[in-house]
Amino acid sequence: xxxxxxxxxxxxxxxxxxxxxxxxxxxxxxxxxxxxxxxxxxxxxxxxxxxxxxxxxxxxxxxxxxxxxxxxxxxxxxxxxxxxxxxxxxxxxxxxxxxxxxxxxxxxxxxxxxxxxxxxxxxxxxxxxxxxxxxxxxxxxxxxxxxxxxxxxxxxxxxxxxxxxxxxxxxxxxxxxxxxxxxxxxxxxxxxxxxxxxxxxxxxxxxxxxxxxxxxxxxxxxxxxxxxxxxxxxxxxxxxxxxxxxxxxxxxxxxxxxxxxxxxxxxxxxxxxxxxxxxx
Amino acid sequence: xxxxxxxxxxxxxxxxxxxxxxxxxxxxxxxxxxxxxxxxxxxxxxxxxxxxxxxxxxxxxxxxxxxxxxxxxxxxxxxxxxxxxxxxxxxxxxxxxxxxxxxxxxxxxxxxxxxxxxxxxxxxxxxxxxxxxxxxxxxxxxxxxxxxxxxxxxxxxxxxxxxxxxxxxxxxxxxxxxxxxxxxxxxxxxxxxxxxxxxxxxxxxxxxxxxxxxxxxxxxxxxxxxxxxxxxxxxxxxxxxxxxxxxxxxxxxxxxxxxxxxxxxxxxxxxxxxxxxxxxxxxxxxxxxxxxxxxxxxxxxxxxxxxxxxxxxxxxxxxxxxxxxxxxxxxxxxxxxxxxxxxxxxxxxxxxxxxxxxxxxxxxxxxxxxxxxxxxxxxxxxxxxxxxxxxxxxxxxxxxxxxxxxxxxxxxxxxxxxxxxxxxxx
Amino acid sequence: xxxxxxxxxxxxxxxxxxxxxxxxxxxxxxxxxxxxxxxxxxxxxxxxxxxxxxxxxxxxxxxxxxxxxxxxxxxxxxxxxxxxxxxxxxxxxxxxxxxxxxxxxxxxxxxxxxxxxxxxxxxxxxxxxxxxxxxxxxxxxxxxxxxxxxxxxxxxxxxxxxxxxxxxxxxxxxxxxxxxxxxxxxxxxxxxxxxxxxxxxxxxxxxxxxxxxxxx
Numbered sequence: 001x002x003x004x005x006x007x008x009x010x011x012x013x014x015x016x017x018x019x020x021x022x023x024x025x026x027x028x029x030x031x032x033x034x035x036x037x038x039x040x041x042x043x044x045x046x047x048x049x050x051x052x053x054x055x056x057x058x059x060x061x062x063x064x065x066x067x068x069x070x071x072x073x074x075x076x077x078x079x080x081x082x083x084x085x086x087x088x089x090x091x092x093x094x095x096x097x098x099x100x101x102x103x104x105x106x107x108x109x110x111x112x113x114x115x116x117x118x119x120x121x122x123x124x125x126x127x128x129x130x131x132x133x134x135x136x137x138x139x140x141x142x143x144x145x146x147x148x149x150x151x152x153x154x155x156x157x158x159x160x161x162x163x164x165x166x167x168x169x170x171x172x173x174x175x176x177x178x179x180x181x182x183x184x185x186x187x188x189x190x191x192x193x194x195x196x197x198x199x200x201x202x203x204x205x206x207x208x209x210x211x212x213x214x215x216x217x218x219x220x221x222x223x224x225x226x227x228x229x230x231x232x233x234x235x236x237x238x239x240x241x242x243x244x245x246x247x248x249x250x251x252x253x254x255x256x257x258x259x260x261x262x263x264x265x266x267x268x269x270x271x272x273x274x275x276x277x278x279x280x
Numbered sequence: 281x282x283x284x285x286x287x288x289x290x291x292x293x294x295x296x297x298x299x300x301x302x303x304x305x306x307x308x309x310x311x312x313x314x315x316x317x318x319x320x321x322x323x324x325x326x327x328x329x330x331x332x333x334x335x336x337x338x339x340x341x342x343x344x345x346x347x348x349x350x351x352x353x354x355x356x357x358x359x360x361x362x363x364x365x366x367x368x369x370x371x372x373x374x375x376x377x378x379x380x381x382x383x384x385x386x387x388x389x390x391x392x393x394x395x396x397x398x399x400x401x402x403x404x405x406x407x408x409x410x411x412x413x414x415x416x417x418x419x420x421x422x423x424x425x426x427x428x429x430x431x432x433x434x435x436x437x438x439x440x441x442x443x444x445x446x447x448x449x450x451x452x453x454x455x456x457x458x459x460x461x462x463x464x465x466x467x468x469x470x471x472x473x474x475x476x477x478x479x480x481x482x483x484x485x486x487x488x489x490x491x492x493x494x495x496x497x498x499x500x501x502x503x504x505x506x507x508x509x510x511x512x513x514x515x516x517x518x519x520x521x522x523x524x525x526x527x528x529x530x531x532x533x534x535x536x537x538x539x540x541x542x543x544x545x546x547x548x549x550x551x552x553x554x555x556x557x558x559x560x561x562x563x564x565x566x567x568x569x570x571x572x573x574x575x576x577x578x579x580x581x582x583x584x585x586x587x588x589x590x591x592x593x594x595x596x597x598x599x600x601x602x603x604x605x606x607x608x609x610x611x612x613x614x615x616x617x618x619x620x621x622x623x624x625x626x627x628x629x630x631x632x633x634x635x636x637x638x639x640x641x642x643x644x645x646x647x648x649x650x651x652x653x654x655x656x657x658x659x660x661x662x663x664x665x666x667x668x669x670x671x672x673x674x675x676x677x678x679x680x681x682x683x684x685x686x687x688x689x690x691x692x693x694x695x696x697x698x699x700x701x702x703x704x705x706x
Numbered sequence: 707x708x709x710x711x712x713x714x715x716x717x718x719x720x721x722x723x724x725x726x727x728x729x730x731x732x733x734x735x736x737x738x739x740x741x742x743x744x745x746x747x748x749x750x751x752x753x754x755x756x757x758x759x760x761x762x763x764x765x766x767x768x769x770x771x772x773x774x775x776x777x778x779x780x781x782x783x784x785x786x787x788x789x790x791x792x793x794x795x796x797x798x799x800x801x802x803x804x805x806x807x808x809x810x811x812x813x814x815x816x817x818x819x820x821x822x823x824x825x826x827x828x829x830x831x832x833x834x835x836x837x838x839x840x841x842x843x844x845x846x847x848x849x850x851x852x853x854x855x856x857x858x859x860x861x862x863x864x865x866x867x868x869x870x871x872x873x874x875x876x877x878x879x880x881x882x883x884x885x886x887x888x889x890x891x892x893x894x895x896x897x898x899x900x901x902x903x904x905x906x907x908x909x910x911x912x913x914x915x916x917x918x919x920x921x922x
Contacts, residue, residue: 033865065820066827100802129749210887249866
């Protein structure tokens with residue numbers, strides 16, 4: 001087997017090792033390259049900035065631990081921004097496997113921003129039904145969530161004063177890793193009950209949500225770890241996402257270099273085969 | 281004396297002239313203030329009525345724009361009890377600059393619009409202090425406001441009520457019924473006539489893959505996706521399974537179909553059994569060819585990866601809807617050297633299938649493939665109806681693009697009228 | 707029996723399908739109330755579906771253990787995991803933490819479920835690298851276009867790529883916002899028309915595969 005042939009059939013584990021090192025080393029020795037802000041992420045940020053104090057902000061944390069690396073930093077950044085703007089923050093989840101994690105996220109940021117449960121924020125927890133929950137919330141939020149995650153009656157929470165259903169929500173952002181996610185919140189929520197909607201999603205899903213963004217169905221989109229890093233820059237509080245961008249940069253460049261190397265060997269083999277064919 | 285008279289006359293003449301000039305200059309420099317004070321009045325042609333096509337609990341207020349509309353002036357919309365006649369006692373429901381809030385800012389469509397788009401438009405709904413109830417009459421007045429001055433319109437009484445039909449969605453209903461009718465027409469047409477369906481290139485790959493598995497003496501692995509049978513992709517996957525099972529039966533190749541959904545498993549079991557019967561090999565049919573693993577995403581992926589690594593199937597089929605587990609499945613399959621064919625309408629996962637599989641049926645090719653294989657008039661007719669629907673949409677897009685480009689290049693206004701029509705009809 | 711298995715489900719599908727399709731166009735509170743009731747029922751049934759899923763899993767693996775089929779040891783592990791998690795979950799009343807103190811259920815969630823799920827998802831990064839190395843070859847013109855677009859977008863979406871090639875960010879953004887969005891829209895339109903067509907067929911009983919069973 002020639003050298004190009006051996007390189008084309010290289011053991012996958014070597015590639016895994018390269019990727020592993022490219023992920024690990026920048027995390028240990030960060031570089032801190034500048035990050036440009038995109039209009040998609042700015043759309044969400046600007047809308048939250050424009051909300052008056054005490055506006056109702058609904059955040060649906062619709063992901064499970066598998067998507068935590070990408071969506072957890074988005075959730076943290078959004079909550080910090082919302083609390084800083086003194087909005088009334090209502091959080092919930094449509095994914096049962098993400099309930100514990102969602103509770104942790106909200107509690108952690110609220111504690112950091114010295115916010116009081118019931119007055120400044122609430123976590124409604126999870127309710128079965130997916131899009132059925134969205135429709136129910138659109139009619140009567142207290143019927144969809146008669147009690148919050150801690151078992152307290154939602155009608156007694158001061159943070160929900162004046163909020164009867166989704167029509168009373170000032171702005172809603174869904175952080176979705178699949179179904180139900182941003183599309184379901186648009187189809188069963190915004191289209192029917194007419195509230196402003198923004199989205200956050202994993203990097204894989206982001207390209208698929210651009211049609212919704214371009215048509216104005218969502219007014220902003222935070223895509224993947226890059227989107228989370230941009231949002232952290234905007235709120236001037238760098239966190240896990242910015243730290244992870246160095247690793248992501250290195251990994252992307254590594255994949256590009258590997259692809260280029262692979263094509264060089266492939267083309268050289270093809271040329272050699274053609275030359276052999278002509279000689280033969 | 282003469283001199284004094286001249287002085288008096290001269291003095292008067294000297295002051296009157298400049299005074300007249302000063303008055304003239306002042307009036308030309310400050311015309312608006314002087315003119316606005318006389319021209320401002322209460323809003324004209326005010327209409328107050330129950331908001332149409334809604335669930336009740338709201339009133340709509342409209343009035344003509346005025347020449348003095350500007351950001352320096354404001355409008356107030358006031359609501360009070362129907363028995364009250366003094367608008368100054370009413371509650372202010374909305375207050376905004378006089379050059380904002382027009383009909384053109386709302387999402388109304390031309391067939392429900394009674395007034396010009398330039399009219400002012402406000403919708404009154406229940407607010408913190410006042411609830412608007414269906415069946416209860418309310419008095420409404422609109423005021424022009426400048427500083428402390430308010431000029432009210434006469435009070436108009438209206439009663440909100442809910443409606444039984446949302447006329448703004450009429451276009452949606454007509455399009456839905458038309459498309460439904462089209463589908464049923466094309467299905468009935470397909471039952472009576474033969475409709476040509478071009479061969480889907482991916483189907484040749486299906487035969488080749490099963491043949492390869494037979495040659496190598498290894499099994500065929502077939503996955504039906506993450507969704508249940510309410511999803512068209514799972515229905516299509518089940519139909520293609522019938523063909524694959526029949527071919528596997530003919531070649532006496534082992535077939536493995538792990539499932540995430542018990543109901544899908546039951547249906548696929550029947551389809552597989554039927555396929556073996558049709559192939560004339562009922563004795564080769566195994567009940568446990570179709571088996572349920574788990575509905576959890578990554579547990580399922582881990583289990584199937586294990587099957588691939590242990591059993592090393594020569595051909596893997598990934599048909600249906602997939603999520604993040606797609607790459608875990610296909611890359612593991614690729615590492616075992618299997619020939620892989622995918623068919624999915626999950627556009628988020630298409631890049632992964634395209635890079636790791638030998639052939640991918642993209643989106644509707646999956647539905648078309650199942651129609652082609654089954655030869656059922658229902659499937660073929662549906663496909664034809666969808667194609668006609670797409671042709672209509674494509675035509676609208678093409679016409680809209682040409683009109684928009686023409687309008688932008690020439691600056692003509694008439695293309696915008698047609699574009700607005702298309703925009704409302706969508 | 708045929709009526710209960712075939713005709714009745716089809717009738718229910720027809721009535722419910724038409725009713726809730728019409729509901730979208732009726733803004734009256736009575737219509738909204740009907741939708742609210744139906745979605746509450748859906749939520750209740752969704753809860754029962756969870757029970758059904760767990761029971762089905764229990765039964766399947768119980769059979770495997772009883773017959774000592776190949777891999778029955780894994781079924782035992784599954785049983786132990788399921789029963790253990792249910793037990794600690796009931797003990798902790800379904801809470802991961804009580805007044806800031808992590809419960810045993812929270813421990814299982816944070817130190818078993820979160821790392822396991824994260825690991826499965828993290829494998830994707832390695833797999834995409836090996837898939838890219840194997841597949842991103844300029845075998846044809848289309849493959850070359852795919853390769854170039856992939857490289858540009860990968861460069862443009864990370865700070866290092868934008869630093870090395872400043873134009874890559876804007877080009878990547880254009881590819882995503884213009885080329886990608888239009889193609890996704892096209893696929894979305896096609897798939898949506900398919901879903902609408904299937905919905906009509908199911909409502910009017912033309913498509914019956916969801917009922918199970920063979921052809922009639």
